[in-house]
Amino acid sequence: MSAKKFAILVIPEGSHRVRRFSVQRSLLNWVACGMVLVLLGLSALVFDYVRTNLDQSEFARLQVENREQRDEMRRLVVRLEDLRKEMVVLAQNDAKVRVMAKLSRPKGDSLSGVGGPGSDDLPQEYSDIQRRIDDLRHQIDLQRESQEEIQGFLNDQRSLLAAKPSGYPVKGWTTSSFGMRRDPFNGRRKMHEGYDIAARTGTPVTATADGIVSQSKAVPGYGKMVVIDHGYGYRTYYGHNSKNYVKVGQRVKRGERIAAVGNTGRSTGSHVHYEVRMNGVPVNPKKFF
Numbered sequence: 001m002s003a004k005k006f007a008i009l010v011i012p013e014g015s016h017r018v019r020r021f022s023v024q025r026s027l028l029n030w031v032a033c034g035m036v037l038v039l040l041g042l043s044a045l046v047f048d049y050v051r052t053n054l055d056q057s058e059f060a061r062l063q064v065e066n067r068e069q070r071d072e073m074r075r076l077v078v079r080l081e082d083l084r085k086e087m088v089v090l091a092q093n094d095a096k097v098r099v100m101a102k103l104s105r106p107k108g109d110s111l112s113g114v115g116g117p118g119s120d121d122l123p124q125e126y127s128d129i130q131r132r133i134d135d136l137r138h139q140i141d142l143q144r145e146s147q148e149e150i151q152g153f154l155n156d157q158r159s160l161l162a163a164k165p166s167g168y169p170v171k172g173w174t175t176s177s178f179g180m181r182r183d184p185f186n187g188r189r190k191m192h193e194g195y196d197i198a199a200r201t202g203t204p205v206t207a208t209a210d211g212i213v214s215q216s217k218a219v220p221g222y223g224k225m226v227v228i229d230h231g232y233g234y235r236t237y238y239g240h241n242s243k244n245y246v247k248v249g250q251r252v253k254r255g256e257r258i259a260a261v262g263n264t265g266r267s268t269g270s271h272v273h274y275e276v277r278m279n280g281v282p283v284n285p286k287k288f289f
């Protein structure tokens with residue numbers, strides 16, 4: 001292919017004369033180059049066009065996605081706000097219960113702590129939602145602590161209630177109440193540190209509160225006596241029994257039979273000498289009837 005010139009023959013159909021063109025090889029080269037360039041240019045155009053189209057559909061897709069995400073975020077915020085409102089109600093109830101239980105205000109001030117600025121508008125950042133969730137989390141922790149405190153308090157109250165003497169230890173009639181009185185044996189004025197309730201010998205004597213028997217024996221003056229330790233500083237004494245039914249260390253419930261009425265010790269008739277002591281100091285049992 002080293003020829004410098006080419007001949008192009010144009011042969012028409014029929015009997016027309018054959019035309020002959022003579023073409024320089026360099027011209028052919030130029031034409032070929034030009035065609036390659038045109039092709040390259042065309043493909044660049046097509047490529048650009050396709051890419052633009054793709055970009056646009058991607059853009060549209062992202063727009064939709066973005067809108068969906070914003071909607072999702074809005075729903076999330078609404079739900080967070082619902083939760084926050086419920087927390088406010090819970091905190092208010094908690095505060096009421098604390099007032100009823102005469103407990104101090106919860107630490108962390110859970111009522112005003114709930115919330116935050118502009119809870120209804122859409123947050124711009126996920127970090128904002130995160131912050132709201134953290135706030136709620138914190139509120140829930142405070143609530144839990146407060147609830148545990150209330151629960152502990154109520155448990156204490158229940159044990160205190162069970163431990164606090166209540167009612168009479170025996171069915172009978174009062175023969176001597178708490179306070180200064182004339183001694184039935186020698187007539188001298190003397191402090192009577194209990195409450196005397198007369199009843200027939202053998203009548204059951206019952207514990208006036210839950211507790212543990214700390215004494216069950218004959219004591220000079222008191223005769224056969226039972227002492228019950230109730231905790232919280234309370235102790236009750238039941239004297240002059242004809243019989244004690246309980247042993248030291250025994251756990252007793254309120255209303256449980258512990259002895260039988262009698263006339264043992266320094267007594268002028270069948271009765272129970274009932275004492276309530278608070279931290280060792282005799283108090284008027286009348287306050288507990």
Ligand SMILES: [Zn+2]
Pocket residue numbers: 176192194195196272273274
């Ligand atoms: Zn007495």
